[in-house]
Structures are given as structure tokens and as C-alpha cells.
Amino acid sequence: MTDALWYFARGSGVVSLVLLTVVVALGIGARSGRTAFGLPRFAVNLLHRNAALLAVVFLAGHVVSLLFDPYAQLRVFDLVLPFAGNYRPVWQGLGTLAFDLLLAIVITSLLRKRLGARVWRIVHWLAYLCWPVALLHGLGTGSDNGTVWLWTISALCTLLVVAAVGWRLAPSFSRFPERARRHINPRLLPAPTPALTQPGTPSQPGTPPQPGTPPQPGTPPPAHFGARASAQPGSYEEVR
Amino acid sequence: MTSVAEAPPGSSVESRLLADPAGTRLDVHLTQHGRLPAADLTQVIGMARDAGLTGRGGAGFPLWRKLAAVAATNRPAVVIANGAEGEPASGKDKALLAYAPNLVLDGLQLVAAGARSAVLYVPASAHPALARLLDQRRSAGLDRVPVRLVAAPDAFVAGEESAVASAVAGQGAVPADKLVRITDAGTLVQNVETLAHLAMIARYGPGWFRAAGTYDEPGTFLATVSGAVASPGVVEAGYGVALGDLIAAAGGATAPLAAVLVGGYHGAWVPADPRLPVSRAALTPYGGSPGAGVIMALPVGACGLVETARIAGYLAEQSAGQCGPCVNGLPRLASTLSDLAARRARPGLPAEVERLARLVTGRGACRHPDGTARLIHSAMRAFHADATAHLAGQCLAERSHR
Amino acid sequence: MSHAETTRIGRGQEPASRRLHVDWTACDGRGLCAELLPELLTEDDWGFPVARGDMTVPPALEPAARQAVDRCPALALRLVSERPAPASS
Structure with a gap:
């Protein structure tokens, strides 16, 4: 019975890693806004989400089986607090860290509408930390480390994620490479120090305009057609 | 619709806000106009409705409806006088704040009745003079609602209603999504000229206000006339004023005109017909409106x-x-x-x-x-x-x- | 936002018609909505959604519209009940 738990823990851990790899690749694919494998965008998106939820299921199995495993001696607080374990604390701690990060990503995703897109996006960036931490945990902690099959699986997963991240960083990633980035026009941001000491230049208060003539604003609006006078033959200066 | 041939009697160049402007001299202002009659918000809404006063910031939305919407939220209102005027072809708010700032501040007190504080949102260069005036007014017991100055960035969209609210809240002056209307969120943003008109209405009555302009578009407005005119500047006139009269008041055209830009950079080009009334009704066929009163004359020979x-x-x-x-x-x-x-x-x-x-x-x-x-x-x-x-x-x- | 999403009954007891609303400050032009609602939306030169008509959602398309709202990566899309012309400055 205890052996079964142990095998299940190892197996579900590896499956989780493979699923997380697929989730990262699909996430990057969804971010590109492109269709993939003949799937429409929303399907790529849904696949990303469902693969992530499946990974959580396997991870839950992985963690629960270890809680009951006599060798691992995992305590409940080891699920939350990394690097405090009895068994290979550093490598196990990486697993705890990855688990916590994944929980944060999944929970914020489920509560995305309440939290807002900004918080969700910031937490979602942690996926790029979660995945390598999970990989290291798998390579270091398991009794399978050093086996050819684990190294092969890990190498293939790494290859997929590196390729996806490489594509993500490439200029050809966007469907619309010519699209201008949206960012707040700096002239609208609050000035660091309010310019309260600029006497002279503004309007001359207390000096009313001459009666009979139209009042002039402190700085009259520019006569636009004269501005380009030198360049334009048909300009206002010449007409006058 | 207003006929092009005959403008109504109230549609002519006529100075009200800018008649004998007192500048920042509070004593002159009080001699001219006296103290502001006391009025609660319901009375202010009533007089704004009776006068038919619309926003002078560009969109021309009736003031009383905004006031009523803000009052209906039943929460402490944020009241902002908007003098940002990011439009390069417009100088009327700047002129108004230089020549008749007390009217603006009187109007702000009227719409802020019952509010805890009010904000005057104007470019930082205008702050020193206005800060001094606000001190004087407070000592004279004119401003029951304290007024805070907030610097408006010198940018075109900095005067947009939701951008104003954002800037006053300490963030960038960036427009917000309009799913929730800003008035429904308890914020009133009013152009400074609208407030100055309101201060006049409170003293001289809606009937007096309606003596200028047309029946549908009562009152005067400040126009900034520029381009091929002899003395570019700010002119006040009743809605429906003939385009030619506005241009004449700015010293007249310096050349035959090809077209006129009415309403500013978000406005429309209209034919340089001197008889064309400057009113929403007459400009709608050209896709335009008086907007914030910008008139830019394009001479023949300029493309x-x-x-x-x-x-x-x-x-x-x-x-x-x-x-x-x-x-x-x-x-x-x-x-x-x-x-x-x-x-x-x-x-x-x-x-x-x-x-x-x-x-x-x-x-x-x-x-x-x-x-x-x-x-x-x-x-x-x-x-x-x-x-x-x-x-x-x-x-x-x-x-x-x- | 709940008040904006509640159905208001218009005059004459007809159910209030629903309309898609794009928060352009949030929209990132990922293209999911145009894909899920090709009857109502297409994409512009830069991949941002463009209404084919006036963004009014016919009852038959409401489920698809809900899905589009749900799937928007930027949470920029909303399904709102029709309301009078908005006030502006």
C-alpha cells in the first residue's frame, strides 16, 4: 500500500510537469492571438485553461499521496511553507514553492473578474517562475533522478518551453507587428512639482482691456496660417 | 431652424462677462455686481433650467441636468471648475480667468452649494494670481465652500470631463471609460465660462440671460477669433451671431476668406459666409457646432x-x-x-x-x-x-x- | 458594475435590448471577441474589434456574446442593457 502511494506520487508529479509544460506553451500560444493546430483562438485559450485545471488535479494527487506517504513525512504546513521539510528540504521546498505559485496563478485566474485584469496579469507572469522551479524540483527531489526516462522527459519539456519563450520574444510574435504600443501620453501625467512660481508670463490681472476693442487673452492664440509662412507660397502673411 | 438671412435680435456682439472686467480686483467686482444672492442647490438647478444655460466647454450639455444627476446620487459631490482649455486655438477661458475670475468663482460657489469643497482646475501658470484672489475672497467671507487649485496639464485632452476628474483625484489627466457616467459617480465638471454665466444669472435672472442669443440657444458665449483677422482675440456674442460680425469684432478679415473653422480642432470647416449664424442649429448641416467658441479664419491662398x-x-x-x-x-x-x-x-x-x-x-x-x-x-x-x-x-x- | 448589467425594462414592457460595450482603455486587440461574434464584430487594421452594426446584441446571439465577454483576456468587453444617450461635458 505504501509502495503504491509512493509510485502514485512520483507518477502524478511527472504528469503534472508535462501538463504544466503544455499549459505554458498553450498560454504563450493564446497570448499571440493566433490560431494554432487548426484551432480557433478561443479554443487555444480554453485548452490552456483546461490543461491548467487538469495539472492542478494531478498536482493535488501528487501532494495528497505524499501527505500519507511514510517515507516523505510531509506535514500539512510543508504544502505552504517551503524549505522546512524533513526529506531533502531544498528540493522539496522548490516543489512547495511551485505549488504555491501555481495556486496563486489558478486562484487569481478563477477570480479574474473580481480582481481585475491588472492584478491577474501581474500574478500570471509568475508562471515563468513557477515552471522552472517545478522542473528543478522534479529533477532534484525524486528517487527517479538520474534515470534516462526522467531526463528525456525533462529535456523535451525544456525544449518546448524554451522554444515557446523564444517565439514570445521574437518580433514576429504579434499578429500585428505594426501596431503601436498603448501607453499613457507623458504630458498628461501629474507634474512632479507644481510650477507655482512663474509670475509675469500669465495674464496681467487687474489690467482690463481697452474699452472698444475686443479683449485679448493673455497670450493670444497663435495665428496658425502664419506659422508655416516661409514654406508655403500661399500663406497668410503673403496674402496680407 | 434659424434662417441664414435674419439673425434674431439677441444675436449680436455683446459683452456681458467681459463688460468692464474687474480683473482680480475684488472691490471693483463687488461694486459692479454686488454680492452673490444666497441660493440652495434646488434654486440653482431651477435658475439654470429656466435660463437654458448649456455647458460652454464644447459639448453644450444643459447644466441643470448635470446638476440634477449629481444631486440624485445623494453623496458629497466633487465639484470642479474646468479651465484647462487644452485647445490651442482657444483662449477664452484664459481670458475669462484673467479678466473676470470673480464671476467664475461666484459660479463655482453656486454649483458647490452643500458640497464640502470645490476645485478650480486651471493651468499652473494661472495659480499664483488665483491663489491670492481666493485668499481675499475667503477673508471677505465670499467663499463658504473652500476652493482648492489643481494644476491642469497643458495638453489637448486634459480638459475632457473624465480626464479632469482623474487629474483632480491625483492621477494622470487621462479620460476614463464611460460605462458609468461621471455625474452618476457624484462628480460635476463644469467649464469656467458656464459658471461665470451662472453667476450672472443668479444676479440678473434667467429672463435677462435669455435676452441674448436665440430661443433654443439662449445667452452669450465667448469666441476666440484667430487666423486671418486684424486683431485676434476673445469676443463675446449671443448665439446665432453672424459669422461676419464676430470677425468684424476681431478687427475684420485681413484677406478674402476661403473658409472658417468653427468649434475648434474638433470642429468643422464652414463656408466663409458672413451671414452664417454661429449657432448649433445653423452649423449642424455642416457637421459642426459653436463648440467652445473657436473661430479660425482661413484666407484665400492658404490650403x-x-x-x-x-x-x-x-x-x-x-x-x-x-x-x-x-x-x-x-x-x-x-x-x-x-x-x-x-x-x-x-x-x-x-x-x-x-x-x-x-x-x-x-x-x-x-x-x-x-x-x-x-x-x-x-x-x-x-x-x-x-x-x-x-x-x-x-x-x-x-x-x-x- | 452590477447596476450596469441589470436588465432595465424599457417603455411598453418590452425587454431591454442588450448592447456590447468595449472599454477601449482596456482592450488589447487579441481578437477573441471578433472570432466568437463574427456576426457583430470584425477586426480593424490593427486587430482591434470593430462593430459591424451598432453593437446591439440580438437575443439569438446573447449566449455567444456572453462567451465573448467571459473569454476577453483584457476584461474589456461587457454586455449592458440599452440606456439613453450618455451625458458628456
């Missing part, structure tokens, strides 16, 4: 397409940078129009300009893309013959000048 392309380039630069269609569409629109203006002709160029203008319309948090598109649509109508000539490598304005 309207070149001028519009210059304005479009400026407006593209002034995008707040938040909304994809604006960030991408306005620069493309401006460069396409520039190609036409500079006679870098290619087939279908005018149609492409029109397509892009339609494409950006209605697709932003604020009306910046819509206003830009409106200007360009009106230019393509007003300068249609020029556009055709440009495609053939000719410029009518240039030729007429020779």
Missing part, C-alpha cells in the same frame, strides 16, 4: 487641406495613448491626410482618408477620435475641389493666389 493635415498631426500627438484605435488610427489618419495635402497622390487617397476617419469614430474612451474624424470629414467636404486638384498634382489655393 485648407494643408491646414487640416497640420491640425490632424497635432491631434494624433495629443492622444492620451490608452485606446488602440486612437493610438493607431489617428497617426495613420494624419499621415494619409498629409499625403493628400502634400500632393503625394495615389489612387483612392481621399476614400482612404474618409475610411480611416469613419474607422476611428466612436472607438475610444473619450471623443478625441470622433472630434478628429469630424474635422477631417468636414475638411473633405469643404475642400472637395482642392482634394481633386491635389490628386492631379495641383493646388487650387496656390493657383488662386498667383
